[in-house]
Amino acid sequence: MGILHTLSLLFITTPLLLLLLEENVSNVEARDHHHFGKKQKIKNSPKLSPAYSPAPAPSPRYPPSIPSDPSYGPTPTDYNSTRNCIFDVTDFGAIGDGATDDTAAFRSAWKAACQVENGVVFAPSDLVFMITSTIFSGPCQPGLVLQVDGVLMPPDGPDCWPKSDSNKQWLVFYRLDDMTLTGTGTIEGNGQKWWDLPCKPHRGPNGSTLPGPCDSPALIRFFMSSNLVVSGLRIQNSPQFHMKFDGCQGVLIDKLSISSPKLSPNTDGIHIENTKSVGIYNSVIGNGDDCISIGTGCSDVDIEAVTCGPSHGISIGSLGVQHSHACVSNITVRNAFIRDSDNGLRIKTWQGGTGSVTGISFENIQMENVRNCVIIDQYYCLTKACRNETSAVYLSDVTYRNIKGTYDVRSPPIHFACSDTVACTNITMSEVELLPYEGVLVDDPFCWNAYGLQETLTIPPIDCLQDGMPLSLAENSSYAC
Ligand SMILES: *[C@@H]1O[C@H](CO)[C@@H](O)[C@H](O)[C@H]1NC(C)=O
Ligand SMILES: *[C@@H]1O[C@H](CO)[C@@H](O)[C@H](O)[C@H]1NC(C)=O
Ligand SMILES: *[C@@H]1O[C@H](CO)[C@@H](O)[C@H](O)[C@H]1NC(C)=O
Ligand SMILES: *[C@@H]1O[C@H](CO)[C@@H](O)[C@H](O)[C@H]1NC(C)=O
Ligand SMILES: *[C@@H]1O[C@H](CO)[C@@H](O)[C@H](O)[C@H]1NC(C)=O
Ligand SMILES: *[C@@H]1O[C@H](CO)[C@@H](O)[C@H](O)[C@H]1NC(C)=O
Secondary structure (H helix, E strand, O other): OHHHHHHHHHOOOOHHHHHHHOOOOOOOOOOOOOOOOOOOOOOOOOOOOOOOOOOOOOOOOOOOOOOOOOOOOOOHHHHHHHHHHEEEHHHHOOOOEEEEEOHHHHHHHHHHHHOOOOOEEEEOOOOEEEOOOEEEEOOOOOOEEEEEOOEEEOOOOHHHOOOOOOOOEEEEEEOOEEEEEEOOOEEEOOOHHHHOOOOOOOOOHHHOOOOOOOOOOEEEEEEOOEEEEEEOOEEEOOOOOOEEEEOOEEEEEEOOEEEOOOOOOOOOOEEEEOOEEEEEEEEEEEOOOOOEEEOOOEEEEEEEEEEEOOEOOEEEEEEOHHHOEEEEEEEEEEEEEEEEEOOOEEEEEEOOOEEEEEEEEEEEEEEEEEOOOEEEEEEEOOOOOOOOOOOOOEEEEEEEEEEEEEEOOOOOOEEEEOOOOOOEEEEEEEEEEEEEOOOOOOOOOEEEOEEEEEOOOOEOOOOOOEOOOOOOOOOOHHHOO
């Protein structure tokens, strides 16, 4: 009886809590449509001094509260010392043949490991475990690890997805503190059949997009948790976002490989929102949407030694949708390489929002064949019918330093479209040098209502960045965060 009771606590199945855990932000997360049918150009790029050459692993600054040693977390060699804490899913009945539903075994192993300190739920190599949508819930004893050395995957597409399961998420980690997801294995998303749904962009008959709800599961979601480490794994082919953190504090992501095809819709690599103290290091991400996206309520985010591409780049936003209040601060992106991407470093806000984006630093970024290398878009809109409004999310203190490489000439490499009524202020440009990947640039760099300074002249030159501060920018409590 006691066991059953605990089980029901660990695996919340009441409709109310499932609703709580469901994503309810579909309109906020309306995504870019995709540009299909574009061919990769043959490489013929001019040589520039690189902004960034891959260097030894950086020493993470954030989050200070969790270990920065990348070898943190049990590895097979740790087993002897913690032998009694290993909960091998095969001992709980998992088969690992890629066909049998192993959900119950994972739940039982989790339940057992949750109750001991430093418990390890272990999915061994050479096995392929199929499990259905599961909420791995805490609170648990500290030091809990889910170690995947084999392959862990969901059912193959919408037709196999149990009707009673949420189709907005697959693995959910909820109410945990001091937990690690690691291993030498692969989290395989089996996304193809979701990407091919006729409601996805251009996947309907004759390249149309059919209407209707088009929910697809995010592969891994951390919700309302703290002091998390995710490391080492290969995470691929997600039906939708690969990893998503919301309402979390203290996240260390290290040495991940995330990949999905260039044309897989809405497959953001790592998305964070309402999450603070985040470090994302030494990871390689290629997918069909944002490489890393940072939503409202994020601060102290440190991104270093990340390679993106193909992708839609590293993105702050979109923010301020439907007149919402959005706050993002203290984001640094350093030593990154962005290639073959639709955007490079992007900040996007909707008309009509409030709040602010401040303290953003992009430093030592190498670009290769990137559209919109540096872009601020305060007119973000997914339909063609967004009205201009008098309020906006206020952008200030944004630094671009040592941004070099090549751009796709279909868009100007530098584009600052700030709100008519709320100027962007204190944009610093230093050593921004971008050359055409192929062909010649047709449009000049663009700025609208953007204030700041060039410490060194940019290539191509921008003469539209205004000095000083706008006269009209009064103190206004609607920007406060
Ligand atoms: C670790 O465990 C293995 C097998 O149980 C044993 O042979 C080995 O001696 C142990 N190593 C240490 C350092 O205790
Ligand atoms: C698709 O296009 C073909 C040729 O243009 C046309 O004959 C056919 O009716 C179209 N099918 C649909 C479902 O629109
Ligand atoms: C951002 O950084 C500044 C300077 O280090 C600090 O004063 C401020 O508290 C930080 N803001 C947040 C929200 O962490
Ligand atoms: C909104 O404002 C921008 C900048 O002034 C302008 O270019 C654009 O045409 C306006 N859009 C609408 C729909 O009025
Ligand atoms: C502050 O901003 C809001 C929204 O942009 C605007 O309606 C209001 O008039 C502003 N207040 C002042 C004192 O400028
Ligand atoms: C401009 O931004 C830089 C970098 O974020 C910051 O150090 C500086 O204090 C800001 N200047 C003003 C006048 O706010």
